[in-house]
Amino acid sequence: MPDAKRIELVRDCIIQSITLLNQRLTKRVDVTLRERAPLFGGEGPLDSISLVSLIADVEEAVEERWNVCIVLATDRAFSRTRSPFKSVGELADYADDLIEEKLCKAKSR
Amino acid sequence: MQGQVALVTGSRKGIGRALVEHFCARGASVIGCSRSPVDWTLEGYQHFCADICDEDAIRELMSAIRKRHGRLDVLVNNAGIGGMNHLFLTPLEQAQRVLNTNLLGCFLVCREGAKLMRKSTRGRIVNLSTVAVPLALEGEAVYVAAKAGVVALTQVLAKELAEFGITVNAVGPTPIETDLLRGVPKEKIQELLARQTFRRLGTFADVTNVVDFLTREESGFITGQTIYLGGVS
Incomplete structure (x- = not known):
């Protein structure tokens, strides 16, 4: 079950990671758009190198906050009709799904 | 290497253990992993059981x-398994194990290690290949294919990780007296040595020397290279 409060926290983690990343970018992500901020592909300002940096930063932020190790670059991510890397909102929803899976797996151990 | 953090895979024995001892002697904090626990300890060394x-x-x-x-400075992908058989005598399961450990395992540790290495100002990755690649050694088709894959992986990752200041190189040792060689017939080893410029078995020191060179701070302008030992090219 999606946890609305957690999704909001995941979104905050992503925005914090982007804010740090933005300092090194010439084409920056407009974080004022919050979940609607485009990331990669289409109108997204990130190039592939910036995207991989963001992925690693978000994985690390999730690990620090929820103590679970997620991998964002999965088959599922790349086979979706709508890429989870398209916007902050899509990435937050996707990361939250992975966190939920990991937490459930940890509980069932 | 005082203050540096190094990870060596396949550290329980053989080349991996020699590298751990070398890095510890140079003052690094060393982490190692293998599928089984170690029956030895070393100051500055921490072991993890991980496949x-x-x-x-x-x-x-x-x-x-x-x-x-908080970071990782040096990663040596040493873990590997052998698989020596004629093509007709190579079970698919063995081929998959050899490819998984020697190539995909290396890929996986590179991927996750490099994420952590972004925090170092001078990340160094060294992947272990083998002279069996340039020698196109018969009887080791899948092993050679996997280790050739490691060379290709090294070249591509060198380009992809340059952005983060990480160098990626490979070392191709000659046969060394390790467990990997135990199952190989003596005449087969002699045949192989005859194809080297220096016709002797390698030593752990031969390998640690070149890995040490590639992981030094001064080697920051060297990437995407494979150094074969014993004069094989």
């Missing part, structure tokens, strides 16, 4: 390194 083909285990290993040290 390099297990994504969750590798993520957890990197997480533990990050929590304890």
Whole structure:
């Protein structure tokens, strides 16, 4: 079950990671758009190198906050009709799904 | 290497253990992993039981390194398994094991290690290949294919990780007296040595010397290279 409060926290983690990343970018992500901020592909300002940096930063932020190790670059991510890397909102929803899976797996151990 | 953090896979014995001892002697904090625990200890060394083909285990290993040290400076992908048979005598399961451990395991540790290495100002990755690649050694088709894959992986990752200041190189040792060689017939080893410029078995020191060179701060302008030992090219 999606946890609305957690999704909001995941979104905050992503925005914090982007804010740090933005300092090194010439084409920056407009974080004022919050979940609607485009990331990669289409109108997204990130190039592939910036995207991989963001992925690693978000994985690390999730690990620090929820103590679970997620991998964002999965088959599922790349086979979706709508890429989870398209916007902050899509990435937050996707990361939250992975966190939920990991937490459930940890509980069932 | 005082203050540096190094990870060596396949550290329980052989080349891996020799590298751990070398890095510890140079003052690094060294982390190692293997599928089984070690029956030895060394100051400055911490061991983890992890299969390099297990994504969750590798993520957890990197997480533990990050929590304890905050970064990773040196990664040596040494873990590997042999598989020596004629093509007709190679079971698919063996081929898959050899490819998984020697190539995909290396890929996985590179991927997760490099994420952590972004925090170092001078990340160094060294992948272990073998002289069996340039020698196109018969009887080791899948092993050679996997290790040739390691060379190709090294070249591509060198380009992809240059952005983060990380160098990626490979070392191709000659046969060394290790467990990997125990099952190989003596005449086969003699045949192989005859194809080297220096016709002797390698030593751990031969390998640690070149890995040491590639992981030094001064080697920051060397990337995407494979150094074969014994004069093989």
